[in-house]
Amino acid sequence: MRIEQGQVAVVTGAASGIGYGLAEALAARGVHVVLSDVQTDAVERAAATLAAAGATTLAVAADVGDADQVGALAAATIDRFGRVDLVCNNAGVVSRPAPMWEQGLASWRWLIDVALLGVVHGVHHFVPHLIRQGGGHVLNTASVGGLMPLPTLTPYNAVKHAVIGLTETLDLELRAVAPTLGASVLCPGPVATALSETSRANRPAGARTPDPTDTLADRAAQRGGSVLLPADVARIALEGVEADRVHILTNPETAAGVRARVEALLADVPW
Protein backbone atom coordinates (compact mmCIF):
# COMPACT_ATOMS: atom_id res chain seq x y z
CA MET A 1 0.00 0.00 0.00
CA ARG A 2 1.29 3.49 -0.80
CA ILE A 3 1.46 5.65 2.32
CA GLU A 4 0.20 9.11 1.44
CA GLN A 5 -0.53 12.44 3.04
CA GLY A 6 -4.07 12.69 4.39
CA GLN A 7 -4.46 8.98 5.09
CA VAL A 8 -5.48 7.82 8.56
CA ALA A 9 -3.50 5.36 10.68
CA VAL A 10 -4.19 3.80 14.08
CA VAL A 11 -1.32 2.63 16.28
CA THR A 12 -1.82 0.67 19.50
CA GLY A 13 0.90 0.71 22.13
CA ALA A 14 1.71 4.17 20.76
CA ALA A 15 2.78 5.85 23.99
CA SER A 16 6.34 4.58 23.68
CA GLY A 17 8.88 2.51 21.80
CA ILE A 18 8.09 1.04 18.39
CA GLY A 19 4.48 2.25 18.50
CA TYR A 20 5.54 5.83 19.09
CA GLY A 21 8.18 5.42 16.38
CA LEU A 22 5.49 4.29 13.93
CA ALA A 23 3.22 7.19 14.91
CA GLU A 24 6.07 9.68 14.49
CA ALA A 25 7.13 8.27 11.10
CA LEU A 26 3.54 8.29 9.83
CA ALA A 27 2.94 11.83 11.10
CA ALA A 28 6.12 12.98 9.36
CA ARG A 29 4.57 11.76 6.10
CA GLY A 30 1.38 13.73 6.65
CA VAL A 31 -0.73 10.79 7.82
CA HIS A 32 -3.34 11.59 10.49
CA VAL A 33 -2.53 9.34 13.44
CA VAL A 34 -4.74 7.88 16.16
CA LEU A 35 -2.41 7.00 19.03
CA SER A 36 -3.81 4.47 21.47
CA ASP A 37 -2.37 2.94 24.63
CA VAL A 38 -3.46 1.59 27.97
CA GLN A 39 -1.33 4.31 29.61
CA THR A 40 -3.73 7.27 29.37
CA ASP A 41 -1.43 10.13 30.38
CA ALA A 42 1.50 8.85 28.35
CA VAL A 43 -0.53 8.46 25.16
CA GLU A 44 -2.01 11.92 25.53
CA ARG A 45 1.49 13.35 25.95
CA ALA A 46 2.71 11.43 22.90
CA ALA A 47 -0.16 12.69 20.74
CA ALA A 48 0.38 16.25 21.99
CA THR A 49 4.10 16.07 21.15
CA LEU A 50 3.35 15.06 17.55
CA ALA A 51 0.55 17.64 17.29
CA ALA A 52 2.94 20.36 18.48
CA ALA A 53 5.19 19.42 15.56
CA GLY A 54 2.28 19.96 13.15
CA ALA A 55 0.65 16.52 12.97
CA THR A 56 -3.07 15.81 13.16
CA THR A 57 -3.48 13.35 16.02
CA LEU A 58 -6.08 11.81 18.28
CA ALA A 59 -5.26 10.08 21.58
CA VAL A 60 -7.54 7.25 22.68
CA ALA A 61 -6.94 5.26 25.87
CA ALA A 62 -7.73 1.59 25.30
CA ASP A 63 -6.67 -1.79 26.65
CA VAL A 64 -6.26 -3.98 23.54
CA GLY A 65 -7.08 -7.04 25.62
CA ASP A 66 -10.64 -5.75 26.00
CA ALA A 67 -12.66 -6.20 22.80
CA ASP A 68 -15.16 -3.48 23.75
CA GLN A 69 -12.38 -0.93 24.28
CA VAL A 70 -10.91 -1.73 20.85
CA GLY A 71 -14.44 -1.37 19.42
CA ALA A 72 -14.63 2.07 21.03
CA LEU A 73 -11.20 2.90 19.53
CA ALA A 74 -12.50 2.02 16.06
CA ALA A 75 -15.65 4.06 16.63
CA ALA A 76 -13.61 7.07 17.82
CA THR A 77 -11.37 6.80 14.74
CA ILE A 78 -14.27 6.72 12.29
CA ASP A 79 -16.11 9.42 14.21
CA ARG A 80 -13.11 11.78 14.01
CA PHE A 81 -11.67 10.97 10.58
CA GLY A 82 -14.38 9.05 8.71
CA ARG A 83 -11.96 6.36 7.54
CA VAL A 84 -8.86 4.32 8.41
CA ASP A 85 -6.11 3.25 6.01
CA LEU A 86 -3.44 1.58 8.15
CA VAL A 87 -4.12 -0.37 11.35
CA CYS A 88 -0.99 -1.03 13.43
CA ASN A 89 -1.76 -3.68 16.07
CA ASN A 90 1.45 -3.13 17.98
CA ALA A 91 0.81 -3.18 21.74
CA GLY A 92 2.66 -5.95 23.54
CA VAL A 93 4.06 -7.12 26.84
CA VAL A 94 6.69 -9.61 27.98
CA SER A 95 6.76 -12.06 30.90
CA ARG A 96 9.64 -12.93 33.22
CA PRO A 97 12.22 -15.26 31.68
CA ALA A 98 11.84 -18.84 32.96
CA PRO A 99 11.58 -22.35 31.51
CA MET A 100 8.10 -23.14 30.19
CA TRP A 101 7.15 -25.34 33.15
CA GLU A 102 7.85 -22.44 35.52
CA GLN A 103 5.84 -19.82 33.57
CA GLY A 104 2.69 -19.14 35.60
CA LEU A 105 -0.75 -19.37 34.04
CA ALA A 106 -1.45 -15.72 34.92
CA SER A 107 1.50 -14.72 32.74
CA TRP A 108 0.28 -16.97 29.89
CA ARG A 109 -3.25 -15.56 30.01
CA TRP A 110 -1.95 -11.98 30.08
CA LEU A 111 0.33 -12.51 27.07
CA ILE A 112 -2.51 -14.20 25.17
CA ASP A 113 -5.00 -11.43 26.10
CA VAL A 114 -2.75 -8.52 25.12
CA ALA A 115 -0.33 -9.73 22.46
CA LEU A 116 -2.59 -12.23 20.66
CA LEU A 117 -6.22 -11.29 21.34
CA GLY A 118 -5.19 -7.61 21.16
CA VAL A 119 -4.36 -8.24 17.49
CA VAL A 120 -7.54 -10.27 16.98
CA HIS A 121 -9.62 -7.43 18.44
CA GLY A 122 -7.94 -4.93 16.11
CA VAL A 123 -8.66 -7.07 13.05
CA HIS A 124 -12.23 -7.73 14.20
CA HIS A 125 -13.13 -4.08 14.70
CA PHE A 126 -11.10 -2.35 11.95
CA VAL A 127 -11.02 -4.70 8.95
CA PRO A 128 -14.74 -4.26 8.13
CA HIS A 129 -13.97 -0.54 7.63
CA LEU A 130 -11.05 -1.35 5.30
CA ILE A 131 -13.29 -3.67 3.27
CA ARG A 132 -16.10 -1.11 3.15
CA GLN A 133 -13.64 1.52 1.88
CA GLY A 134 -12.19 -0.91 -0.67
CA GLY A 135 -8.59 -0.52 0.51
CA GLY A 136 -6.24 -0.46 3.47
CA HIS A 137 -3.59 -2.45 5.28
CA VAL A 138 -3.06 -4.18 8.64
CA LEU A 139 0.41 -4.11 10.19
CA ASN A 140 0.73 -6.48 13.16
CA THR A 141 3.80 -6.32 15.38
CA ALA A 142 5.13 -9.79 16.19
CA SER A 143 8.84 -10.41 16.75
CA VAL A 144 11.64 -12.42 15.21
CA GLY A 145 10.93 -14.56 18.29
CA GLY A 146 7.84 -15.70 16.37
CA LEU A 147 10.06 -17.20 13.67
CA MET A 148 12.40 -19.26 15.84
CA PRO A 149 12.62 -20.85 19.29
CA LEU A 150 13.11 -18.41 22.17
CA PRO A 151 14.25 -20.31 25.27
CA THR A 152 12.92 -18.91 28.58
CA LEU A 153 10.22 -16.83 26.86
CA THR A 154 7.63 -19.43 25.77
CA PRO A 155 4.52 -17.25 26.33
CA TYR A 156 6.07 -14.47 24.22
CA ASN A 157 7.39 -17.01 21.70
CA ALA A 158 3.99 -18.68 21.33
CA VAL A 159 1.89 -15.54 20.89
CA LYS A 160 4.36 -14.09 18.39
CA HIS A 161 4.27 -17.33 16.35
CA ALA A 162 0.49 -17.04 16.43
CA VAL A 163 0.54 -13.42 15.25
CA ILE A 164 2.80 -14.36 12.33
CA GLY A 165 0.56 -17.27 11.36
CA LEU A 166 -2.67 -15.31 11.59
CA THR A 167 -1.18 -12.43 9.59
CA GLU A 168 -0.10 -14.76 6.75
CA THR A 169 -3.65 -16.10 6.56
CA LEU A 170 -5.26 -12.68 6.97
CA ASP A 171 -3.17 -11.34 4.07
CA LEU A 172 -4.41 -14.13 1.78
CA GLU A 173 -8.01 -13.58 2.91
CA LEU A 174 -7.83 -9.81 2.37
CA ARG A 175 -6.16 -10.13 -1.04
CA ALA A 176 -8.93 -12.53 -2.08
CA VAL A 177 -11.40 -9.73 -1.33
CA ALA A 178 -9.46 -7.02 -3.20
CA PRO A 179 -5.84 -6.47 -4.30
CA THR A 180 -5.94 -3.09 -2.51
CA LEU A 181 -6.21 -4.86 0.85
CA GLY A 182 -3.40 -6.66 2.67
CA ALA A 183 -1.59 -7.45 5.89
CA SER A 184 2.03 -7.48 7.03
CA VAL A 185 3.75 -8.70 10.16
CA LEU A 186 6.62 -6.78 11.70
CA CYS A 187 9.30 -9.10 13.11
CA PRO A 188 11.90 -6.99 14.89
CA GLY A 189 14.95 -8.34 16.66
CA PRO A 190 16.20 -6.41 19.69
CA VAL A 191 15.04 -2.79 19.85
CA ALA A 192 15.93 -0.23 22.53
CA THR A 193 12.56 0.29 24.23
CA ALA A 194 11.08 0.21 27.72
CA LEU A 195 9.21 -3.08 27.13
CA SER A 196 10.27 -4.62 30.46
CA GLU A 197 9.30 -1.47 32.38
CA THR A 198 5.96 -0.90 30.66
CA SER A 199 5.12 -4.60 31.08
CA ARG A 200 5.81 -4.30 34.80
CA ALA A 201 3.64 -1.13 34.98
CA ASN A 202 0.72 -2.76 33.16
CA ARG A 203 0.77 -6.34 34.50
CA PRO A 204 -2.32 -7.86 36.10
CA ALA A 205 -2.24 -9.61 39.48
CA GLY A 206 -0.17 -12.78 39.42
CA ALA A 207 1.62 -12.12 36.12
CA ARG A 208 5.38 -11.91 36.34
CA THR A 209 7.61 -9.53 34.41
CA PRO A 210 11.36 -9.27 33.81
CA ASP A 211 13.57 -7.39 36.24
CA PRO A 212 13.66 -3.77 35.05
CA THR A 213 17.32 -4.14 34.16
CA ASP A 214 16.70 -7.29 32.06
CA THR A 215 15.63 -6.13 28.61
CA LEU A 216 15.65 -8.02 25.33
CA ALA A 217 17.85 -5.25 24.00
CA ASP A 218 20.37 -5.55 26.84
CA ARG A 219 20.56 -9.31 26.33
CA ALA A 220 21.28 -8.78 22.63
CA ALA A 221 23.90 -6.15 23.36
CA GLN A 222 25.60 -8.56 25.80
CA ARG A 223 25.81 -11.10 22.96
CA GLY A 224 27.39 -8.44 20.74
CA GLY A 225 24.33 -8.13 18.51
CA SER A 226 22.97 -4.84 17.23
CA VAL A 227 20.07 -3.10 18.92
CA LEU A 228 17.90 -0.90 16.72
CA LEU A 229 16.16 2.32 17.65
CA PRO A 230 12.36 2.50 17.34
CA ALA A 231 12.72 5.11 14.60
CA ASP A 232 14.80 2.67 12.50
CA VAL A 233 12.22 -0.08 12.99
CA ALA A 234 9.41 2.30 12.02
CA ARG A 235 11.19 3.35 8.82
CA ILE A 236 11.80 -0.29 7.81
CA ALA A 237 8.20 -1.17 8.71
CA LEU A 238 6.71 1.53 6.49
CA GLU A 239 9.05 0.55 3.63
CA GLY A 240 7.83 -3.03 4.06
CA VAL A 241 4.17 -1.99 3.97
CA GLU A 242 4.82 0.03 0.81
CA ALA A 243 6.56 -2.98 -0.75
CA ASP A 244 3.55 -5.17 0.18
CA ARG A 245 5.90 -7.48 2.04
CA VAL A 246 4.13 -9.96 4.32
CA HIS A 247 7.07 -10.54 6.70
CA ILE A 248 9.07 -7.45 7.63
CA LEU A 249 12.37 -8.31 9.33
CA THR A 250 14.44 -5.48 10.73
CA ASN A 251 17.67 -6.76 12.35
CA PRO A 252 20.21 -8.40 9.98
CA GLU A 253 21.74 -10.55 12.76
CA THR A 254 18.45 -12.41 13.19
CA ALA A 255 18.61 -13.90 9.69
CA ALA A 256 20.79 -16.85 10.78
CA GLY A 257 18.30 -17.90 13.47
CA VAL A 258 15.37 -17.71 11.05
CA ARG A 259 17.24 -19.75 8.43
CA ALA A 260 18.27 -22.36 11.03
CA ARG A 261 14.65 -22.79 12.10
CA VAL A 262 13.33 -23.12 8.54
CA GLU A 263 16.12 -25.54 7.61
CA ALA A 264 15.47 -27.65 10.73
CA LEU A 265 11.80 -27.79 9.78
CA LEU A 266 12.58 -28.78 6.19
CA ALA A 267 15.06 -31.41 7.39
CA ASP A 268 12.25 -33.03 9.38
CA VAL A 269 9.95 -33.26 6.35
CA PRO A 270 10.30 -36.96 5.45
CA TRP A 271 9.31 -36.73 1.76
Ligand SMILES: NC(=O)c1ccc[n+]([C@@H]2O[C@H](COP(=O)([O-])OP(=O)(O)OC[C@H]3O[C@@H](n4cnc5c(N)ncnc54)[C@H](O)[C@@H]3O)[C@@H](O)[C@H]2O)c1
Ligand atom coordinates in the same frame (compact mmCIF):
# COMPACT_ATOMS: atom_id res chain seq x y z
N1 LIG B 1 11.76 -4.11 22.13
C1 LIG B 1 12.08 -5.20 21.45
O1 LIG B 1 13.23 -5.66 21.47
C2 LIG B 1 11.02 -5.88 20.61
C3 LIG B 1 11.43 -6.86 19.70
C4 LIG B 1 10.48 -7.50 18.92
C5 LIG B 1 9.14 -7.17 19.04
N2 LIG B 1 8.76 -6.21 19.94
C6 LIG B 1 7.32 -5.90 20.02
O2 LIG B 1 7.11 -4.53 19.73
C7 LIG B 1 5.86 -4.13 20.29
C8 LIG B 1 6.04 -2.81 20.99
O3 LIG B 1 6.90 -2.99 22.11
P1 LIG B 1 8.10 -2.01 22.45
O4 LIG B 1 9.33 -2.81 22.47
O5 LIG B 1 8.02 -0.80 21.63
O6 LIG B 1 7.80 -1.70 24.00
P2 LIG B 1 7.16 -0.43 24.72
O7 LIG B 1 6.98 -0.84 26.12
O8 LIG B 1 7.95 0.79 24.45
O9 LIG B 1 5.74 -0.29 24.00
C9 LIG B 1 4.66 -1.13 24.30
C10 LIG B 1 3.44 -0.25 24.55
O10 LIG B 1 2.29 -1.10 24.68
C11 LIG B 1 1.49 -0.57 25.71
N3 LIG B 1 0.61 -1.61 26.24
C12 LIG B 1 0.92 -2.61 27.10
N4 LIG B 1 -0.18 -3.31 27.39
C13 LIG B 1 -1.20 -2.76 26.69
C14 LIG B 1 -2.58 -3.06 26.57
N5 LIG B 1 -3.14 -4.07 27.26
N6 LIG B 1 -3.33 -2.29 25.75
C15 LIG B 1 -2.79 -1.24 25.08
N7 LIG B 1 -1.49 -0.90 25.17
C16 LIG B 1 -0.71 -1.66 25.97
C17 LIG B 1 2.49 -0.06 26.74
O11 LIG B 1 1.89 0.88 27.63
C18 LIG B 1 3.56 0.55 25.85
O12 LIG B 1 3.34 1.92 25.60
C19 LIG B 1 5.41 -5.27 21.21
O13 LIG B 1 4.41 -6.03 20.55
C20 LIG B 1 6.68 -6.08 21.38
O14 LIG B 1 6.42 -7.42 21.68
C21 LIG B 1 9.67 -5.56 20.72
